[in-house]
Amino acid sequence: MSDIDLTLTADEARPVPQLGRQAFEARALKSGLLTGLTWVGAGLAAVPLFSVIYLLLVQGGTRLFSSDFVEILTGLPPAGFEMGGGIGPAIVGTLVMVGIAAAISIPIGILAAIYLGVLEPRSKMANTSRFLAKVLTGFPSIMAGVFVYAVIVIHWGYSAWAGGVALAVLMLRTVVLAAEEAMSQVPQRMKDAAYGMGCTRTQVIWKVVLPTGLPGILTGVLLAIAGAAGESAPLLFTALFSNYFISAITEPTASLSILIFNFSGMPFPNQIELAWTASLVLVLIVLVFNILARLFGQPKV
């Protein structure tokens, strides 16, 4: 019954905790192992990006950075066994359709964001449309194509402006959410100062909120443009494809992403090389807008 040695003092009877760090304790080893795994995981996650960039430079760069780059950038896509050729119509088509999309979505998006972020941020209307903008973010991009197909293509046929509208649907959500975020970060005191001088809300928005929130709004707009330039699913059956330069926005139009999609499935090495070249051009366009967005992104508030 009495295992306890009564001659011991209290200090000796109490187990002495080891407070020092023990490098080879099981839990320390486990911690070290998991740390190692995390480093490996993070490294692995970066591999695809570098692999994609490497291949773009190697496969696409050989054609783009060679003597015939003028033909690549301005020539017509080659047929079947034809050699040479270029991606001119696709570059122009992508720029035109992104331009149409930007012209539609940026004004509406920023105006909507003004309502959501400044005019009535807590109203029922604002909550509904903010929620729906977020839901739109989760919409598959191909749904924009299906929608425009049903509304425009069935009646008026494949065209550049149908493609532009489809891209605008996708850009709208990005512009609205980014612009709202930027404008809601404008300090209330700046707005109050303007109101105190007798400004109307419109004047406060034009003279205070928009200039102050401009960097954030610009970031959102540029990211939306970058995203739209890279989209392909909504163009697949709205703008379709064309082998020639665009002459009217009511005609089927080529785009870089659809050219890549079409050429990737062809059995001809020349077309596949062009698909890589087009990918490089597309990624460069997307990256330029992304980098611009980052440069403007430092908020001044």
Added chain:
Amino acid sequence: MAKMFEAAGAAGGVSGPPSSGEYLGDRIFRGIAWLSAFSIVVLVGYILWEVGVQAVPAMAKHGLGFIVGTTWDVNRETFGVLPEIWGTLYSSLLALLLGGVFGIAIAIFLTQDFIHHRLATVFRTVIEMLAAIPSVVFGLWGIFVLIPLLKPGAEWLHDNLGWFPLFGTDLAGPGMAPAALVLAIMILPTVAAISVDAFRRIPYKVKEAAYGMGTTRWEAILKVMLPTASSGILAALVLGFGRALGETMALAMLIGNANQISLSLFSPANTLASLLASSFPEAGELEVQALMYAALVLLVITFIVNVAGLAVQQYTIRKFEGKQ
């Protein structure tokens, strides 16, 4: 009051009551802003209505048999999307498994003091660039890099472990494995970004308290940080899953567009989105109706998943910030 403004004006001040013209301008501008906000509501409603209306003939004709049917044959006018629903869910689930693990690992890596914060910013940019690469480019990369890379491994797995349902068939080219891998790469930035936010929301003293108890770094992460951030991570996973469900081009290029249901990682399959992508351009009127029905099914699935994800995210924000 008016006298006050007069005095201010006389002293060279700029303050004053708005003129009636300014009031009118204000009214008009606010009206336009309201209309723009309303246009988002109209847009979403119009999308649902239009796709719904176009799908009605097919819904009336095929009914629920469309969802459980397994053949897509334009000539016999039989349309069923069960293989596509299966392919959509299976590929997204596989992608979520992989992309989720890596995404959360990266979020931990970036937020739990593993690397200097400047280096973390650089790494974060690398991951964000991954999100910027267009889907078709990943498709192209998948066709010419990933599939040849996977082939020998898939062959070995099929030859040696062919009895296991996951390796039941050989990888002939496009198939579930490359598609799911690319999908995982594409949702990784989403999962990582939202998880990083979830970790950032945890007050620093929570971690300090854990370290103060003598935990190792990983005991603090696994037993304190992860459970605290769990709802935010759940939101990240659900929203990543939602993205995977709707992803189109890379899958249309990599999954093989085969109308079949198989557990095997190496057999070709199809998804709702890539069915739309590959059939729409050449579809006749009857097939377009069926495709609209398929689009509606996809819309409903992604809508449910996304609303669930947004709800969890909102819950997390409220939990930590006590807003509203």
